[in-house]
Amino acid sequence: xVTTKNIWESLEKVSDPEIPVLSIVDLGIVRNVEIDKxxxxxxxxxxxxxxxxxxxxxxxxxxxxxxxxxxxVKSTLSPAWTTDWMSENGKKKLREYGIAPPENEVDKSVxxxxxxxxxxxxxxxxxxxxxxxxxxxxxxxxxxxxQCLEPFDYFKCLR
Amino acid sequence: MNTKNQLYNYILEIxxxxxxxxxxxxxxxGHGPILEEDIALTNIALDFxxxxxxxxxxxxxxxENKITPDQLAFLRVDNDFKNALLVEQPNxxxxxxxxxxxxxxxxxxxxxxxxxxxxxxxxxxIAEKSLKETKYHLKHSSEWIIRLGDGTEESHNRxxxxxxxxxxxxNELFEDNQAYTEILDLELGxxxxxxxxxxxxxxxxxxxxxxLTIPNSPFSQTGGRKGIHTEHLxxxxxxxxxxxxxxxNSTW
Numbered sequence: 001x002v003t004t005k006n007i008w009e010s011l012e013k014v015s016d017p018e019i020p021v022l023s024i025v026d027l028g029i030v031r032n033v034e035i036d037k038x039x040x041x042x043x044x045x046x047x048x049x050x051x052x053x054x055x056x057x058x059x060x061x062x063x064x065x066x067x068x069x070x071x072x073v074k075s076t077l078s079p080a081w082t083t084d085w086m087s088e089n090g091k092k093k094l095r096e097y098g099i100a101p102p103e104n105e106v107d108k109s110v111x112x113x114x115x116x117x118x119x120x121x122x123x124x125x126x127x128x129x130x131x132x133x134x135x136x137x138x139x140x141x142x143x144x145x146x147q148c149l150e151p152f153d154y155f156k157c158l159r
Numbered sequence: 160m161n162t163k164n165q166l167y168n169y170i171l172e173i174x175x176x177x178x179x180x181x182x183x184x185x186x187x188x189g190h191g192p193i194l195e196e197d198i199a200l201t202n203i204a205l206d207f208x209x210x211x212x213x214x215x216x217x218x219x220x221x222x223e224n225k226i227t228p229d230q231l232a233f234l235r236v237d238n239d240f241k242n243a244l245l246v247e248q249p250n251x252x253x254x255x256x257x258x259x260x261x262x263x264x265x266x267x268x269x270x271x272x273x274x275x276x277x278x279x280x281x282x283x284x285i286a287e288k289s290l291k292e293t294k295y296h297l298k299h300s301s302e303w304i305i306r307l308g309d310g311t312e313e314s315h316n317r318x319x320x321x322x323x324x325x326x327x328x329x330n331e332l333f334e335d336n337q338a339y340t341e342i343l344d345l346e347l348g349x350x351x352x353x354x355x356x357x358x359x360x361x362x363x364x365x366x367x368x369x370x371l372t373i374p375n376s377p378f379s380q381t382g383g384r385k386g387i388h389t390e391h392l393x394x395x396x397x398x399x400x401x402x403x404x405x406x407x408n409s410t411w
């Protein structure tokens with residue numbers, strides 16, 4: 001008998017194709033798992049409207065779960081995903097991987113606000129600078145450390 | 160038109176704005192003035208195309224004919240598109256691109272803030288999701304207007320020219336469409352004319368900070384919502400739709 005607990009454990013093995021170190025559960029995009037008789041329904045939500053990874057993630061879920069149970073994947077937009085949905089474990093894994101996890105940020109309506117202080121994931125220095133608000137993917141900004149000079153991605157705060 | 164039909168057209172209007180502006184911005188891919196801006200403009204393009212996709216997917220479920228989101232994007236002709244004239248205007252240079260973006264982002268933020276209250280659950284969900292992205296876009300475009308306006312003589316003149324030129328396309332964003340009376344009555348959609356004064360206030364504050372002159376020409380060019388477009392849309396569609404036209408039903 002497959003339980004929802006088994007399904008959640010299996011979903012831990014499905015990773016975000018753009019940040020392979022993070023499972024979709026860590027990322028907080030799995031909204032619900034339901035088992036009705038022989039059918040499992042997994043509900044996911046996109047990080048950004050145009051997230052190109054959604055189709056791959058859906059396929060990965062089906063591939064992972066189909067040997068265990070008949071599965072369908074649904075997508076929902078509300079409540080909208082924010083970086084607060086990311087687990088503490090997920091943030092830790094991000095940092096170890098070299099991507100700075102989201103920090104609390106000031107209101108976006110403040111123009112030319114001092115960029116958020118983002119500690120360098122390599123040397124932990126607070127002395128870093130924002131290169132660009134927009135980075136390698138929709139969810140990241142581009143930073144550089146002034147101390148060890150390492151350029152790094154910052155998973156920006158979305159609220 | 161019944162309510163479902165009105166809602167379908169209403170959603171297409173929002174979706175077309177997103178798709179056409181997303182396509183325009185994506186033209187900057189590989190041509191940005193600096194690498195960071197190249198990435199920024201294409202990131203923003205992706206957000207717009209993602210929003211368009213969400214909206215087309217929803218519209219497709221309301222259509223009486225069996226239609227797919229791809230067909231809505233790639234197989235309609237220019238007169239079927241309901242986007243505002245502003246978003247189809249060519250990129251010209253970085254100043255024109257940012258002026259267009261600034262006018263539109265300032266409108267879009269107010270629009271989504273209100274659309275969240277829509278009694279239509281899915282439309283409200285799309286608005287909630289899109290607003291979070293739009294706030295980033297508006298910050299980006301507003302900062303550039305100030306940077307360019309308050310920058311060198313060259314940058315000041317060029318952004319002023321762009322701001323002046325595109326002004327005539329802004330009023331269309333705030334024209335309530337008589338075809339959607341039921342949508343407004345049922346509080347599924349929102350009145351855009353009600354957003355104008357807040358928009359003006361914001362635009363004025365940024366242009367003032369940018370040391371730019373606020374345009375005051377009363378002339379306004381409209382027609383996009385009715386499918387009457389400037390000559391630029393046809394060329395955009397020709398490029399965007401080429402693959403589906405040349406190889407019907409092809410998929411990746």
